[in-house]
Amino acid sequence: MADVEIVEVGPRDGLQNIQKFIPNNVKADLIRRLVDAGFTRLELGSFVSPKAIPQMTGIEDVIAEVMPLPEGVRGMALVPNTIGAERAMKAGVTSLIFVISMSEAHNQSNVRRSVDASIEDLRTLLEQVDPAGRLTMRIGLATCFHCPFDGVMDEKQVLSTIEKIVALREGMDLTISDTTGMATPDHVKRLATRCLDAFGGSATFGFHGHDTAGFAIANILAAMEAGIRSFDTSVAGLGGCPFAPGATGNVASEDVVYLFQRLGLTTGIDLGKLIDAGTMILEASGVRHASHARAISRKRLFADLTGQRPAEGVMG
Amino acid sequence: MADVEIVEVGPRDGLQNIQKFIPNNVKADLIRRLVDAGFTRLELGSFVSPKAIPQMTGIEDVIAEVMPLPEGVRGMALVPNTIGAERAMKAGVTSLIFVISMSEAHNQSNVRRSVDASIEDLRTLLEQVDPAGRLTMRIGLATCFHCPFDGVMDEKQVLSTIEKIVALREGMDLTISDTTGMATPDHVKRLATRCLDAFGGSATFGFHGHDTAGFAIANILAAMEAGIRSFDTSVAGLGGCPFAPGATGNVASEDVVYLFQRLGLTTGIDLGKLIDAGTMILEASGVRHASHARAISRKRLFADLTGQRPAEGVMG
Numbered sequence: 283m284a285d286v287e288i289v290e291v292g293p294r295d296g297l298q299n300i301q302k303f304i305p306n307n308v309k310a311d312l313i314r315r316l317v318d319a320g321f322t323r324l325e326l327g328s329f330v331s332p333k334a335i336p337q338m339t340g341i342e343d344v345i346a347e348v349m350p351l352p353e354g355v356r357g358m359a360l361v362p363n364t365i366g367a368e369r370a371m372k373a374g375v376t377s378l379i380f381v382i383s384m385s386e387a388h389n390q391s392n393v394r395r396s397v398d399a400s401i402e403d404l405r406t407l408l409e410q411v412d413p414a415g416r417l418t419m420r421i422g423l424a425t426c427f428h429c430p431f432d433g434v435m436d437e438k439q440v441l442s443t444i445e446k447i448v449a450l451r452e453g454m455d456l457t458i459s460d461t462t463g464m465a466t467p468d469h470v471k472r473l474a475t476r477c478l479d480a481f482g483g484s485a486t487f488g489f490h491g492h493d494t495a496g497f498a499i500a501n502i503l504a505a506m507e508a509g510i511r512s513f514d515t516s517v518a519g520l521g522g523c524p525f526a527p528g529a530t531g532n533v534a535s536e537d538v539v540y541l542f543q544r545l546g547l548t549t550g551i552d553l554g555k556l557i558d559a560g561t562m563i564l565e566a567s568g569v570r571h572a573s574h575a576r577a578i579s580r581k582r583l584f585a586d587l588t589g590q591r592p593a594e595g596v597m598g
Numbered sequence: 599m600a601d602v603e604i605v606e607v608g609p610r611d612g613l614q615n616i617q618k619f620i621p622n623n624v625k626a627d628l629i630r631r632l633v634d635a636g637f638t639r640l641e642l643g644s645f646v647s648p649k650a651i652p653q654m655t656g657i658e659d660v661i662a663e664v665m666p667l668p669e670g671v672r673g674m675a676l677v678p679n680t681i682g683a684e685r686a687m688k689a690g691v692t693s694l695i696f697v698i699s700m701s702e703a704h705n706q707s708n709v710r711r712s713v714d715a716s717i718e719d720l721r722t723l724l725e726q727v728d729p730a731g732r733l734t735m736r737i738g739l740a741t742c743f744h745c746p747f748d749g750v751m752d753e754k755q756v757l758s759t760i761e762k763i764v765a766l767r768e769g770m771d772l773t774i775s776d777t778t779g780m781a782t783p784d785h786v787k788r789l790a791t792r793c794l795d796a797f798g799g800s801a802t803f804g805f806h807g808h809d810t811a812g813f814a815i816a817n818i819l820a821a822m823e824a825g826i827r828s829f830d831t832s833v834a835g836l837g838g839c840p841f842a843p844g845a846t847g848n849v850a851s852e853d854v855v856y857l858f859q860r861l862g863l864t865t866g867i868d869l870g871k872l873i874d875a876g877t878m879i880l881e882a883s884g885v886r887h888a889s890h891a892r893a894i895s896r897k898r899l900f901a902d903l904t905g906q907r908p909a910e911g912v913m914g
Binding site for chain 2: 428430433434464466467468493494495496497498499500503534537540541544545573574575577578582585586
């Protein structure tokens, strides 16, 4: 058992923001490399309309190539509605992700309906595709802290929305998300603490962060202090917030794995294999997004992790 | 009085790593803009050999252009030895910076002498140029956490070196420095706490961080938790660690000012003027280093700080 769980979101949240179509066999290669690096939970893709997100065209082919995943590895897929959920289940995916924005303005912009309507959609989805509660559901709670339209979010309002979602079913897994990467660590710690205090008995919580303002690592540590032990990250820092041009996007898996290893906590992830997977997908996508850890020479990174000093020093 | 002090190091620590010579009148313009933005303590340059650091050629001209600084603003200059200190004082600078590395290997690489020899140099400098204790001395404690040669530093050894330095004179100001940007927040909090506990009665302490591993903001907050209230930052993230190619270098003043403003703490700095100063020097230097805050649109940044929402939302 690892001390902290790192959930890799690159194959879905990372790739969906890339304009250039990545061939589906390359996506499958990425997933296999990430599984080989040690991730036991990762996003495989989205079952959305190819018109809305062309990058996810033929997601069934990607899933078919990587299935079955090794025992103990859970592949998740985002679904926007019952049709998507049925497609995902037909493809053999039993862990679904459904996103609801805490901000009315952002939810309208994303899915053109109110937050309450999205909660009703989720209730319908659960009743129709999973009446017996056999699926694993992960609910992405978008814009928990900050919205591109409304700015800093009201904590009370966010908590009351989360309460409605938690009430839908026992045992759901929710990710408190800093969608824009503009949350501050004090806010993250406060909201995470209140979520765990109020709903920790009937639901589990992870944290999903972006590095737009450079606060991602501080926010992760703030969530840790509140008691969160599961973190969404994206290989090579792929992804990003479409509302903040030039921003660095999803916090990079490499940075978070390196952080925890330096803190002496186990993640179960092989940092070398993760860096190689990132190199492959950066080359395939032509994207420049990258992690901080990638800017540090491999020799340097591993010397610090193992404590083994090469006699001549590590300058690069 | 501001809640936290931000010490701007761009005109010295930032510029000294830039290959292209920045005209001295541009350096003076940068200093004037930074003073206008509200910094009350900032590095003006180094009195070093122009052969060692060509960027500092003619530093006397820069100082002459900006002197006298407005009342209440302290301009500091780095000096490597007594000759440098005498040059600085002749130019009218009364706040000196002297750097000693906590790592033997790094100190040898920097100044080709042992740590103890550097401490003796400082003692000589103080006795020769300031027997009456009229100067303000800031001692940069380099590689407090991590060294490019020796990796993670031994805390006991670092504390014993700091003890020797503190003993030289009452009332010195020391900056606990993460020179490589590879320190972890737990380490920063621990060492800062131990420094304040052991030497807080006879010296003051600031924290100097780099963002190589993406931990800079988390490290600043860790230092805050330990009780540190003074932070070195560099406009536009200029500077950097010559030992980590591609690393982001000094933590950007914009990011730190934005962080504290979002946390509701006063810094005395006008973020808009600071961003403008950064734009000027980035254009003049042709350097791509930048802060996270610069990637966020101005409209967005200020909407979040003031809480005033434009009716149409802030997308950019």
